[in-house]
Amino acid sequence: MKLRKLATLVPMWVAMALFVGCSGSDESTPAATGDTNSGAGNETAPTKISMIAKLHVAEVPSDKMEKLIEAQTNTELDIQWVPNTIYEDKINAAFATGALPMAFSGDINKLREAIIDGQFWEIGPYLDEFENLSQLNPSILQNMEVDGKLYSLYSERPLSRQGLIFRKDWADQLGLSAPANLDELYEMLKQFKNNDPDQNGKNDTIGLTDRSDLIYGAFKTVASWHGTPNYWGEQDGKLLPEFMFPEYLETMKFFRKLHQEGLINQDFPVTSKEDQRALLVSGTAGAYIGAMPDAWGLQTEMGQVNPNGVLDVHNRIEGPKGLGVWMAVQGGGEVLLFPKSAIKSEEQLKEVLSFYNKLMSTEAANLVMWGVEGEHYTVVDGMAKPVDDTKMLDREVKPYSVIAIGGEMSIPDLLRAKWEDPIKQKAESLVVDNNEFLIENPVASLESKTFIEMGERLQQLINDATYKFVIGDIDEVGFQAVVDKWLADGGQKIIDEYTAAYQTSK
16 A cells, blocks of 8 residues: 655654665666656556645545556656745755655755765756657756756746736826836836826826845836846857946936935835835835736735736837847756665666656646546636636645656647636736747856856855945946946956856867
């Protein structure tokens, strides 16, 4: 009888012991490596696959979906569900005891040394043997490489959620359309501040609400609309950080103008996300730049305060270089890895890869993402509309999405979500539309030892200087002085290391 496991907070020696069952040492029968059909009727014995899966809901899911996935893929799954809050501790405990499962997700940056040390299987040479795995995005796979070799698979996440959320009722009142360019964006923010958009006869509104986050707040998105490179950019064959490009300076000037004219909350460098959201919900601010899917939650909150408030979302805002938005997810970060301590042979590795190849078939992928048609979702307008029973979905379906591989871009017939709420549907559609004009990060797959050692500390110098420039505490000369200090304190070495790695990769 298969046990369903949930890791809990226990003493470390007990936590380590819990992983022994996930060692993956059992021999299993080979599966056809290129087989993408359902496991139903397959005469070979089920392939045993052990994995650790991150749990994002309160309870371990029922095994209903697990049995269906096993039937689809001709496998016998051994899934250890680990709460998100203690997941990293559990992985560390498994490392310490040599008890990793056959597959688990981990941060590729934190595991880089172990990968280089040969503790994980290189899978790049095998992907062409599998009909579905071979459809994964080559650019994303390249960004996941370590020392030029591929060790991991990925589950697709939106490459860029960033855009504009704004008060449509205010814009309609003022005769404004969604801004098509930066000049129109500025004009909207100016009118939201100065032209009494809520018609209360008071000068009590601002244009943009922002927070103390130069990445997921408004700054980096507006910078990409200005044409700023994504973290790093190429210039004359060398890689330079984004803040050494003129477009970054133009973005700082744009925000300085907003700050000077009172079009943005004056204390945004120390504003939390909760307070940023509250300024929009309460009717103080008319625009929010960040993750477009936030619009649904913001609209729901606003409806409780002001039932007449209407939000809209927009993403195509042109700058001097046309359309562009920074690419947030490129295959780095959380990826699926295959430890040699659990997978003992090339034959066994191919069995595991065969399982994930089958998960990318249309039928299995829709099962993992949406559950059973007619029970967990219905098809409306060619899209999957989840049932209203969210507790059932959390209990039976949602947890299994973490084991999915690929997504809409690599599985053409995978059902997209159908949302009842129009702003949620529009936001999700615009997230997909962002894929048409992404700005990539050229160092995503490159390594700089100096950056690993001191990049975060050095970046804080630039962040502080950016805020100081925006609020008027320093000028261009002062900002350049900080850049010079960044270079002298290790930044030049980071540039040299990234440039050398970049040129070698060409």
